[in-house]
Amino acid sequence: VKTNRLTPRETTIWQAVKAFKEVVFARIESDIQQASGLSGAEFGVLSRLQDLGNGKLSQQALKESMGWHKARLSHQLTRMEGRDLVQRVPLGRSVVVVILPEGDKALTLARPAHVQAIRKHLVRKVTREEADALLSAFEKLSR
Amino acid sequence: VKTNRLTPRETTIWQAVKAFKEVVFARIESDIQQASGLSGAEFGVLSRLQDLGNGKLSQQALKESMGWHKARLSHQLTRMEGRDLVQRVPLGRSVVVVILPEGDKALTLARPAHVQAIRKHLVRKVTREEADALLSAFEKLSR
DNA sequence: AAAGATTGAAGGTTCAATCTTA
DNA sequence: TAAGATTGAACCTTCAATCTTT
Numbered sequence: 001v002k003t004n005r006l007t008p009r010e011t012t013i014w015q016a017v018k019a020f021k022e023v024v025f026a027r028i029e030s031d032i033q034q035a036s037g038l039s040g041a042e043f044g045v046l047s048r049l050q051d052l053g054n055g056k057l058s059q060q061a062l063k064e065s066m067g068w069h070k071a072r073l074s075h076q077l078t079r080m081e082g083r084d085l086v087q088r089v090p091l092g093r094s095v096v097v098v099i100l101p102e103g104d105k106a107l108t109l110a111r112p113a114h115v116q117a118i119r120k121h122l123v124r125k126v127t128r129e130e131a132d133a134l135l136s137a138f139e140k141l142s143r
Numbered sequence: 144v145k146t147n148r149l150t151p152r153e154t155t156i157w158q159a160v161k162a163f164k165e166v167v168f169a170r171i172e173s174d175i176q177q178a179s180g181l182s183g184a185e186f187g188v189l190s191r192l193q194d195l196g197n198g199k200l201s202q203q204a205l206k207e208s209m210g211w212h213k214a215r216l217s218h219q220l221t222r223m224e225g226r227d228l229v230q231r232v233p234l235g236r237s238v239v240v241v242i243l244p245e246g247d248k249a250l251t252l253a254r255p256a257h258v259q260a261i262r263k264h265l266v267r268k269v270t271r272e273e274a275d276a277l278l279s280a281f282e283k284l285s286r
Numbered sequence: 287a288a289a290g291a292t293t294g295a296a297g298g299t300t301c302a303a304t305c306t307t308a
Numbered sequence: 309t310a311a312g313a314t315t316g317a318a319c320c321t322t323c324a325a326t327c328t329t330t
Contacts, residue, residue: 004254006261013274014261016281021164023285041298060312072299074314079297093307093312111147118149118157125284131156133276138159141268142166184320203290215321217292222319236290236329 028117035113036106041076042085043114046107049086049099059088059095171260178256179249184219185228186257189250192229192242202231202238 006014029040038046048065049057057065063073077097080086085103089096099107126134149157172183181189191208192200200208206216220240223229228246232239242250269277 003258006258010261010266013266013278016278016285017167017265019285020281021168024160025164039297069300070313071301071315075298078314095313115146115149118153122160122284123153123156125286126280130276130280130283133273134280135156135159137269137273137277138163140273141265142159142162143268182319212322213291214293214323218321219319221292238291 024121027121028114031117031120032110032113036110038085038106038110042080042083043107043110045073045076045080045097046085046099046103047111049097050104050107055099055104057097058091059097062097167264170264171257174260174263175253175256179253181228181249181253185223185226186250186253188216188219188223188240189228189242189246190254192240193247193250198242198247200240201234202240205240 025040032038032040032043036043044066045062048062049055052061052065059073059077063070066073068076077086077088080103081088083102084100085106087098087100089098123131168183175181175183175186179186187209188205191205192198195204195208202216202220206213209216211219220229220231223246224231226245227243228249230241230243232241266274
């Protein structure tokens with residue numbers, strides 16, 4: 001059948017999905033920001049620099065690990081250099097990204113906040129069974 | 144206990160949630176854009192103008208129905224006026240927003256694409272039971 | 287003054303076009 | 309040339325500051 005409208009049930013699902021997306025991420029990122037001044041994107045970049053490269057990583061490797069497109073990372077690094085969180089070091093035709101002291105300091109503040117926020121706003125809010133159900137549903141939906 | 148790291152299970156949940164958020168919305172908005180040229184935000188504004196006000200709504204009412212802050216709507220309307228999708232009409236100290244022919248045309252194309260996209264990328268991918276589980280989990284998480 | 291709205295800056299994201307260096 | 313990266317434009321979002329009209 002050719003329909004132009006969602007059923008009430010479909011509408012409910014769609015609304016719930018939208019609300020979830022907006023609310024949960026906003027809360028988690030807000031907690032990280034309060035604790036460290038870092039945005040979610042900044043935290044992601046800095047953690048990978050520290051975890052995967054001990055504070056130093058090629059832009060190429062950083063791009064892969066974030067799953068980002070080159071332009072996205074480039075713009076992000078430009079902003080982060082402006083805030084003295086990282087520094088770019090040209091190397092041949094590529095670039096190495098290095099954490100600066102400011103970035104390191106902020107990351108130290110952000111790490112525990114990140115863990116606590118995910119537990120508070122996500123993990124602890126559902127039972128183990130509900131979490132399992134979410135996981136299997138998300139797996140099918142993201143395929 | 145004071146921990147600085149998520150457990151493997153927590154990490155899995157967090158990754159799944161992030162993947163879900165990025166993938167599902169990107170797919171749905173991409174389908175709408177292909178069919179009509181409208182972004183998700185534009186589609187939201189135009190649908191409400193049509194559904195709630197028959198093509199014409201006060202900016203105030205539009206803001207409420209979108210659940211947006213004033214600046215967000217103002218910037219959005221500025222862009223949409225630039226694309227000739229809507230027009231602002233000053234009225235006392237407030238503003239009435241009117242759909243223009245371009246907006247109406249695009250909306251006609253977008254509506255069926257929106258419905259199909261939600262079914263294709265969301266509703267049909269999970270069983271009824273899984274959808275119920277998602278709904279109850281989202282309800283708890285968004286509170 | 288207060289309500290309704292706009293503006294500018296800063297951060298984020300995507301695309302296409304461009305630069306740079308091996 | 310081609311890989312690695314940058315740039316500019318357009319869109320999106322938030323915050324604080326600023327009109328504007330009653």
